[in-house]
Amino acid sequence: MALPSPNLDDRRFQQFVDDAKRYIQQRAPEWTDHNVSDPGVTLVETVAHMADQIVYRLNRVPEKNHLAFLDLVGITLFPPTAARTDVTFWLSAPQEDPIVVPLGTQTATARADGEESVVFSTERELTIVPSTLGHLAVHNSGQAIVDRSADLAEEKHVLCFSESPRAGDCMLLGLSAAVPHCAVALRLDSRVDGVGVDPRQPPLVWEAWTADGWAACEVEQDTTGGLNRPGDVVLHVPGGHVLSRAGRHEGGWLRCRVTEPGPNQPFYTTSPTVRSAEAFTMGGTAPAVHADAVYDEALGESTGLPGQHLRLAHAPIVGDVPPLLLQVAEYDGWTDWEVVQHFAASGPKDRHITLDPATGEIAFGPAVREADGTLRNYGAVPSKGAVIRARRYRTGGGRTGNIARGVIRTLRDSVPYVTEVINREAAHGGVDGETVEEAKARAPLTLRAQDRAVTLRDYEQLARHAAPETARITCIEGEPEEHGAYAVRVLVVPRAVPDPGGRLRFEQLVPADRLLERITGYLDERRLIGTRLAVGPPYYQGVTVVTTLHAFRGADVDRVRRQALDALYRHLDPLTGGVDGKGWPFGRPVQSGEVFSVLQRVAGVALVDDVALHPADPLTGKRGDRTDRIDLDAPSLVFPYDHHVRVIEGLS
Numbered sequence: 281m282a283l284p285s286p287n288l289d290d291r292r293f294q295q296f297v298d299d300a301k302r303y304i305q306q307r308a309p310e311w312t313d314h315n316v317s318d319p320g321v322t323l324v325e326t327v328a329h330m331a332d333q334i335v336y337r338l339n340r341v342p343e344k345n346h347l348a349f350l351d352l353v354g355i356t357l358f359p360p361t362a363a364r365t366d367v368t369f370w371l372s373a374p375q376e377d378p379i380v381v382p383l384g385t386q387t388a389t390a391r392a393d394g395e396e397s398v399v400f401s402t403e404r405e406l407t408i409v410p411s412t413l414g415h416l417a418v419h420n421s422g423q424a425i426v427d428r429s430a431d432l433a434e435e436k437h438v439l440c441f442s443e444s445p446r447a448g449d450c451m452l453l454g455l456s457a458a459v460p461h462c463a464v465a466l467r468l469d470s471r472v473d474g475v476g477v478d479p480r481q482p483p484l485v486w487e488a489w490t491a492d493g494w495a496a497c498e499v500e501q502d503t504t505g506g507l508n509r510p511g512d513v514v515l516h517v518p519g520g521h522v523l524s525r526a527g528r529h530e531g532g533w534l535r536c537r538v539t540e541p542g543p544n545q546p547f548y549t550t551s552p553t554v555r556s557a558e559a560f561t562m563g564g565t566a567p568a569v570h571a572d573a574v575y576d577e578a579l580g581e582s583t584g585l586p587g588q589h590l591r592l593a594h595a596p597i598v599g600d601v602p603p604l605l606l607q608v609a610e611y612d613g614w615t616d617w618e619v620v621q622h623f624a625a626s627g628p629k630d631r632h633i634t635l636d637p638a639t640g641e642i643a644f645g646p647a648v649r650e651a652d653g654t655l656r657n658y659g660a661v662p663s664k665g666a667v668i669r670a671r672r673y674r675t676g677g678g679r680t681g682n683i684a685r686g687v688i689r690t691l692r693d694s695v696p697y698v699t700e701v702i703n704r705e706a707a708h709g710g711v712d713g714e715t716v717e718e719a720k721a722r723a724p725l726t727l728r729a730q731d732r733a734v735t736l737r738d739y740e741q742l743a744r745h746a747a748p749e750t751a752r753i754t755c756i757e758g759e760p761e762e763h764g765a766y767a768v769r770v771l772v773v774p775r776a777v778p779d780p781g782g783r784l785r786f787e788q789l790v791p792a793d794r795l796l797e798r799i800t801g802y803l804d805e806r807r808l809i810g811t812r813l814a815v816g817p818p819y820y821q822g823v824t825v826v827t828t829l830h831a832f833r834g835a836d837v838d839r840v841r842r843q844a845l846d847a848l849y850r851h852l853d854p855l856t857g858g859v860d861g862k863g864w865p866f867g868r869p870v871q872s873g874e875v876f877s878v879l880q881r882v883a884g885v886a887l888v889d890d891v892a893l894h895p896a897d898p899l900t901g902k903r904g905d906r907t908d909r910i911d912l913d914a915p916s917l918v919f920p921y922d923h924h925v926r927v928i929e930g931l932s
Contacts, residue, residue, distance in 0.1 A: 292335075296328035346720070355723045359596040359637035361749050362571040362674065363681030363710030367400060367688055368463065368516075370700040371408065374560035379697055381406040381566060384573050386692035387701045389683060397690065398683055400568035400707070408462055413559035415454035415529045421446050425527040437553040440507055441538055445548040447483075449538045454531025455559055460521040463500065463563040464534070469510045469556040476549035482506025483541045483548070486513070489533040490520030497534070500704075507536070507552035516565060543900060568688075568703075570681030570710055571598050571674040579642070582608065584664025586647035586657055592670055595640030596713055598677035604635050606642065609667040616671075623658035632659040638713060640675075681710035682777045706777035706788065709749040733806045736768065743770050743815075746802035747795055751775040751855050754866055756914055758814050767812040771866070771915055772799060773854060783849060786898040786919060791817055821912050822896035822921040823852055823870050824903055827879060829927045830887040837927045840884040844925045851878045852920035867914040889928070896921045 301314050301324070314321055367387050371379065383405045388397040416432050419425045420442040428438045441449035453466065477483065484506055487494040495518045503511030515534065526533050541547045572594075579590045597603045607614040608631075617631040623645045626632045634643045645659020662668065688703040714722075725741050733739045736755040743753045751773050758767025774795065776788035800815045807813060825848050831840045851857050857864045872891045879888045895904035898921050912918065 293325075293328050293332040296331050297325055300324045300328065347716075350719065350723050353723075353727065355719055355726065356636060357638040357716070357719055358714035358748060360598055360677035360713040361709055361711045362569045362598040362677035363679075363683070363707040364403075364567060364569050365400065365683075365688070365703045365705055365707035366565050367402065367568045367701055367703050368563055368565045369406065369408070369691075369695065369698045370463070370563040370702070371561070371697050372699040373697070374562065375408070375410055375697055378410065379408040379564075379695070381408070381564065381695050381698070382693075385566075385695060387568060387688050388690040388692050389687045390689050398570060398680055399572070399692065400570050400681070400688060400703075401573060402566045402568050404566060406461060406564045406566040408561055408564040409457050409459045411455040411457045411459050411462075411464060411532065411559060411561045413453060413466075413557055414456045414531045415452075415526075416554070416557060417452040417454070417527055417529075419450040419452055419526075419535075421448035425452065427527050427529065429529075432554065432557060435555050437555050439551045439553055440536065441548070441551040443551055445538050445551050447538050447540045449551075451536045451554075452526055453534045453536075453557070453559065454526065454529055455534065456531065458521045458523045458532040459517050459561055460519045461564050461566065462517050462521075462561050463565065464515050464517055465560055465562050466513045466515065466534075467511075467558045467560075468504055468507065468513065468554055476546055477506050477508070478546045479505025479508050481545055482508075483539045483545060485537050485539050486515050487535050487537060488515075488517045488521045489524050489526075489535075490518060491522050492520060494535070495520060498704075507554070514562065543902070563698075565704075569674065570678075570707065571676035573672065573674050574670065575672055577670040577673075579606075579668045579670060582662035582664060582666040582668060584661065586645060586659075586661050588644045588661075590642045590668065592640035592642065592673065592675075594673075594675040595638065596675065596677065597635065597637040597640055598674050603637055604642070604673045605671040606633055607669055607671045608662045609669075610663070614669075614671075626659040628657040629660050677710060678712050679710050681707055682775065683707045684777050684779055686779075706779070708775050708777055711749050711775075731806060732808075733768075733803055733811075734808060739768055739770060739803060739807075742803055742806055743772070743799050746799045747772070749775055750791070750795070752863055756866075758812065763814045764812045766810055767814055768807075769915060770799065770803065770813065770815040771818040772796065772815065773818065773863075773917070776855060782846060784853065784855070784919075786820065786822075786921075789817070789820060789854065789919065818866065819913065819916045820854070820898060820919040821910065821916050822898040822919050823910055824894040824896045824921050825852075825875055825923045825925075826892045826894065826906075827875075827923075827925055828889040829879060829882075829885050829925065830889055831884050831927050831929050832886045833930045835884040835929070837929045840882065841925050841927045844879055844882050844885065844927070845923055847878050847882050848875070848923045848925070849920045851875070852918050854917040854919060857918075857920075864918045867912050867916060868918075869912055870910045870918055872908040 304311055369381055381402060383402060385402045386399055388399045391397040415429045417425050417427045431438050440451040486497040486499055488497050498516040500514035500516060502513045504513060521532055523530055523532055574594055577593055602619045604619055606617045608617060615631060617633050619635050620632045623632060626645055632645055644661060645657060647655050647657050650656050685703055685706045688701060691698060691701045733742050739755040740753055754771050756769050758769045772791045773789060774791045776784055778784050796815050800813060803813055829844060831837055852864060855863050870893060872893050876888050876891050879885060892906045893908060893910055894906055895910055898919055
């Protein structure tokens with residue numbers, strides 16, 4: 281592809297004429313007739329026309345030599361990537377028949393003032409399978425499974441676990457069908473409490489049986505308080521849920537398992553009981569992408585010559601792997617052609633094409649005259665007159681798709697019995713396409729590395745190439761005691777979208793396993809033999825700031841407190857914090873004096889009375905002793921956690 285060329289001189293014919301007339305007024309004031317009928321003005325316009333032609337040709341050779349060289353060495357613009365999220369479809373009421381949400385169903389955010397809604401399309405078909413509760417069994421630790429379905433049918437009080445519950449005790453619930461990707465509500469009733477636990481943090485986990493064993497279910501809500509009172513438990517069942525046999529009965533099994541209590545977490549002294557139970561499917565979840573799908577786009581006919589170029593109607597291309605499914609009408613029907621990076625390994629019969637995702641340009645294999653004078657085709661050539669079509673591709677993407685959780689609320693395509701949609705997690709992964717200036721800055725690094733990782737900077741650059749949607753990537757030397765000799769640590773910070781209010785959750789900063797595997801696989805093919813790779817997240821050091829502020833007399837105390845909290849979270853943000861706003865530097869310590877200056881700049885703050893720093897664990901919430909400085913190791917980042925701001929009113 282040709283990179284866009286800059287405009288060295290954007291003046292045109294009329295601007296040259298106007299400049300000449302102003303110059304005439306300065307040098308020949310006696311010339312007063314500047315109308316187009318004057319012969320002198322005709323000469324001025326003639327010269328302006330010639331200058332316009334010269335500028336036109338000049339602009340065709342801008343930094344063209346530079347850009348043409350980048351084209352020759354294969355530097356092309358990176359296309360945008362599309363944000364993805366999971367969208368949950370909620371039913372108006374439980375249904376007796378399966379409800380199908382088709383592939384490509386569109387959902388969108390609500391339209392704000394002056395902004396267009398952001399549209400997401402589902403990436404696979406979703407079937408919301410109806411279900412009922414078929415069986416209930418108890419499997420206590422070290423004992424056989426006991427079926428209690430008959431007792432439940434007689435509304436007897438069934439112990440969920442052993443009389444004195446132990447970690448590993450389970451209550452099994454068999455559904456009438458497997459419900460992968462569905463949301464299931466369990467309605468439980470009991471008159472006997474499970475004594476001893478804190479209803480807000482019961483030592484329980486809900487799981488579903490899959491082909492790979494028990495997998496955790498996400499709990500949407502639990503109004504039973506850890507099986508302490510009648511209520512509903514809404515679970516999101518993982519995609520691998522299958523029918524299986526437990527004891528003598530087959531069903532889609534779910535289980536509630538007692539876990540080891542955490543620090544300061546109360547445990548059961550008496551087992552809760554269940555007197556009645558029912559289950560029904562309330563909805564389902566499907567992955568969605570911020571891109572529009574294009575199907576069956578006609579591209580024209582084949583010329584029958586090597587090296588033919590075609591262009592898609594919509595660009596840039598994002599999303600699927602492969603990014604384009606191209607088909608050619610041959611004598612035996614439509615045949616698929618494979619997208620490859622280049623034609624170096626393509627033979628004369630290989631149905632290969634190349635695709636430039638940024639421009640949508642498609643190229644068939646060329647014919648090259650070899651050293652012995654023969655002509656060799658690098659890739660097959662469609663027969664002359666064969667119809668060519670793009671069977672499927674996606675277009676769109678960009679940073680606009682990175683939206684917060686809970687903002688997708690609109691169902692653009694009608695689906696029977698579906699009344700509500702929502703994204704339970706933020707959409708992430710959307711990145712704008714690369715600009716020419718960014719490509720020019722990247723080119724020297726690419727040419728130096730030659731797609732091989734030698735230095736730490738090479739590893740960092742290649743990792744960014746493998747996962748452009750990440751927020752931050754840095755590489756450091758691995759510790760020999762922990763990672764072995766000649767180890768390189770690649771620290772990956774995923775791009776996260778704050779919840780409404782600007783707060784990040786700790787789980788948003790943990791990169792997904794698929795992302796880490798993609799980076800690892802890409803670097804593993806390019807590392808030096810003998811170099812060890814360790815790809816993972818950095819260590820996050822939680823920091824809690826406890827401070828007392830004095831506000832000016834008459835200031836809104838609540839507003840000052842909110843602004844002070846916003847300033848703290850913003851300054852200590854691992855993605856956008858720090859002095860330069862590009863994220864807190866790896867390994868940089870946190871000092872109370874720096875926090876003091878941040879708080880002093882908050883509007884309405886007259887005096888910062890006290891600033892205390894506490895190291896904190898974002899997972900357990902445990903807070904350390906007060907200090908004035910928290911040191912971070914090289915592979916560590918700061919995470920703001922549970923700040924406390926006290927504002928005293930009335931300082932004049």
